[in-house]
Amino acid sequence: MLRPATLADVPFIRGIASQPDNAPFITDEDDAALSVYLTDPSARLLIWEVQRLPLGFALFCQVGEPSGAVELRRLALAGTGRGQGQRFLRLLLDYGFGTLGAARVWLDASSENPRAMKTYDRAGFTLEGRLRQHWHRPALGRVVDLMIYGMLRGEWETLEPLPAQA
Numbered sequence: 738m739l740r741p742a743t744l745a746d747v748p749f750i751r752g753i754a755s756q757p758d759n760a761p762f763i764t765d766e767d768d769a770a771l772s773v774y775l776t777d778p779s780a781r782l783l784i785w786e787v788q789r790l791p792l793g794f795a796l797f798c799q800v801g802e803p804s805g806a807v808e809l810r811r812l813a814l815a816g817t818g819r820g821q822g823q824r825f826l827r828l829l830l831d832y833g834f835g836t837l838g839a840a841r842v843w844l845d846a847s848s849e850n851p852r853a854m855k856t857y858d859r860a861g862f863t864l865e866g867r868l869r870q871h872w873h874r875p876a877l878g879r880v881v882d883l884m885i886y887g888m889l890r891g892e893w894e895t896l897e898p899l900p901a902q903a
Contacts, residue, residue: 738785738787738834739784739785739795739829740784740786741781742774742775742782742783742784743775744772744775746782746791746794746854747768747771747772748795749791749795749815750771750782750794751765751766751771752815753793753794753813753815754811754813757814758817759874760876761847761874762846762849762850762874763811763813764811778800778801779798779799779800779801780798781832781837783795783796783797783829783832785814785825785828791815791819791823792814792816792821793813793815793821793826795811795812795813795825795829795894796810796811796812796841797810798810799811802818803835804840805839806839806840806843807833807837807839807841807842807843807898808842808843808844809833809842809843809844812825812844817852822856823856823859823860824899826856827860827899830842830893830896830900831893834893834894839890840890841887841888841889842887843886843887844857844884844885844886844887845885845886846883847872847874848875848881848882848883854884859885861887861892861893861896862887862888863886863887863888864884864885865885865886865887866885867884867885868882868883868885869882870882871883886888
């Protein structure tokens with residue numbers, strides 16, 4: 738289940754962002770910056786829980802834009818390699834299109850994050866572009882290319898239903 742994040746979730750979010758596997762690819766904002774998203778009407782900071790155990794977080798931005806485009810600015814799981822990425826991403830897409838009423842959901846990924854790019858491809862996103870030498874990553878000590886992915890409402894509507902969780 739996805740639920741709105743609270744101030745009590747900020748250490749969990751920051752903990753995921755600072756994990757060695759995530760740090761090169763996720764911006765770790767301080768507590769004050771994260772708390773702004775909790776009250777910003779154009780943002781939704783969410784926690785993914787299964788049986789009350791937090792497994793991941795996501796941040797939607799640009800909610801309510803006249804274009805209907807919603808950015809999935811940040812998403813991460815507490816642990817990777819457990820086969821949960823597709824389910825989590827699908828729940829986020831269902832939230833973005835179903836709950837937020839998005840016409841388009843888009844996100845970006847570092848060109849040096851093949852796991853994320855593979856996950857987005859498998860989920861049905863379209864690679865829409867590459868911003869060359871665009872994103873400075875302090876954890877890597879260099880600037881990397883930024884890959885832009887998007888999905889339109891009509892594409893989401895053709896996805897197979899999400900199977901019930903075992």
